[in-house]
Amino acid sequence: MLNVQRGCLVLADIAGYSEYLSGVELTHCQDVLADLVGTIVAQTRGSLRLAKLEGDAVFCYGPDGTGDGSMLLALVESCYFAFMGRREHIRRNTTCQCNACRTIDRLNLKFLTHHGEYVIHQVAGSHELVGRDVVLAHRLLKNSVTEKLGFRGYALFTLASVQRYSLDPQALRMAKHADSYQDVGEVIGYVLDLEARWKEEEDRRAVYIPPGKGIELDQRELPAPPAVVWDYMTSPQKRPLWQGSDRVDQRNPRGVAGVGTQVHCYHGAMVIKEEILDFRPFRYLTFRADWGKTVGLMGTLLITMELTPAADGGHTRVSCRVVHERGLKQRLLLPFVEPRLRSVIRTVMDNLSRLLSSPPDEHN
Structure with missing residues (x-):
């Protein structure tokens, strides 16, 4: 049949x-x-x-x-x-x-x-x-x-x-x-x-933190092609699987994710707010993040997540870089909150790596 x-x-x-x-x-x-x-x-x-x-x-x-x-x-x-x-x-x-x-x-x-x-x-x-x-x-x-x-x-x-x-x-x-x-x-x-x-x-101005600028919070190779990694990083249905959030709400001006997308990640009573500033599918995205009490009085940060295909095409090198968005206060505070930021990013990236290493039917 x-x-x-x-x-x-x-x-x-x-x-x-x-x-x-x-x-x-x-x-x-x-x-x-x-x-x-x-x-x-x-x-x-x-x-x-x-x-x-x-x-x-x-x-x-x-x-x-x-x-x-x-x-x-x-x-x-x-x-x-x-x-x-x-x-x-x-x-x-x-x-x-x-x-x-x-x-x-x-x-x-x-x-x-x-x-x-x-x-x-x-x-x-x-x-x-x-x-x-x-x-x-x-x-x-x-x-x-x-x-x-x-x-x-x-x-x-x-x-x-x-x-x-x-x-x-x-x-x-x-x-x-x-x-x-x-x-x-x-x-x-x-x-x-x-x-x-x-x-x-x-013509659009790039919002991108290049290598060597800001603070590199994490860099690692993930066991999946860039398209798959991108999907897990941007899908509101898949992000809770590795970020530990209760749910992710997303508002898209074009009806699909892109520049201007507003994201709210709910972790119990805490809400992490993000706005996508640059969106280059399968290459990188840069977003403004307000992590609330996660980073104390730091305020908003700019974060670039960059994806680079490995030579075999089946793995992806992911880099996470962060800069303060504005002001002397943020510049002075960033070195003090860096350990906390690094710990948070490494934890969720560890989760993502384990998830991508598991059979697809376990991704739920």
């Missing part, structure tokens, strides 16, 4: 590749493609499962229960930002004058995100996803988004995925879009302009 599953279906497709391929040297363009596809796959590791590499596209899926709307959007945006960053790095640093290297900026990245049913079919020792929704997701890669909206780099979320992951198209500034297909009729979706988001991120 077929085991029908439900989940998220995500296709990341390198836009403009066919045109790019027709005018460049084959050897170099294959190197470029392998580099960019590898960047996409690395970003999805731990958050989605790789179904198949399809030439210039990556097909991934995630069974229900493996992520929420905030994580899905963080994944899509982080993949796009990593792709664009890698593309620009190749363009700026190459000394090769071949067409493949000189025209790499013609390439962009588009996503299709759908939610539906699928069956995992075993073929010759490997698995393949089949089903009507799998076919539909692939069909939707051929759409009129660029012609109608002018977007080159974008994410098209079907109505099914928007509803399943409780995404707010208006808050996220998504454009409504519809295409008709002969065999399935009209399909409605919402489109996020990722190229515009990339430019916003490039």
Whole structure:
């Protein structure tokens, strides 16, 4: 009997590749493609499962229960930002004058995100996803988004995925879009302009405590990829599992976690308040923290949690750095509260390390 599953279906497709391929040297363009596809796959590791590499596209899926709307959007945006960053790095640093290297900026990245049913079919020792929704997701890669909206780099979320992951198209500034297909009729979706988001991120002032600045409270390697660590650090459902809080409430201006998100962590009668100031999925986040009596009269602090993938891709180096936010009083007090801060951070990071080392079914 077929085991029908439900989940998220995500296709990341390198836009403009066919045109790019027709005018460049084959050897170099294959190197470029392998580099960019590898960047996409690395970003999805731990958050989605790789179904198949399809030439210039990556097909991934995630069974229900493996992520929420905030994580899905963080994944899509982080993949796009990593792709664009890698593309620009190749363009700026190459000394090769071949067409493949000189025209790499013609390439962009588009996503299709759908939610539906699928069956995992075993073929010759490997698995393949089949089903009507799998076919539909692939069909939707051929759409009129660029012609109608002018977007080159974008994410098209079907109505099914928007509803399943409780995404707010208006808050996220998504454009409504519809295409008709002969065999399935009209399909409605919402489109996020990722190229515009990339430019916003490039222009936005970073709030980041670099290595060597402030006080490094903890640094360690955790036994999970950056996407998984990020999920546990930012999910209000998962944070109590390792922080020891009774509950975590989160208010998100865009409907998903990001800059401006307000967090309240409840520990008995004590409430720890946080505001996210910088949010770079799977890389780092910086937040303002008011830890109340935990650090006495210290007041608010700025904390950066930075994630760096280990060479094997399956582990993550996490660094926690803190600075005082303002004033002579805070600067003088910080050395005195440092031992308490360090103890708190190391305790919760020990908890997180143990949690990530345990089987997934024990994470509840």
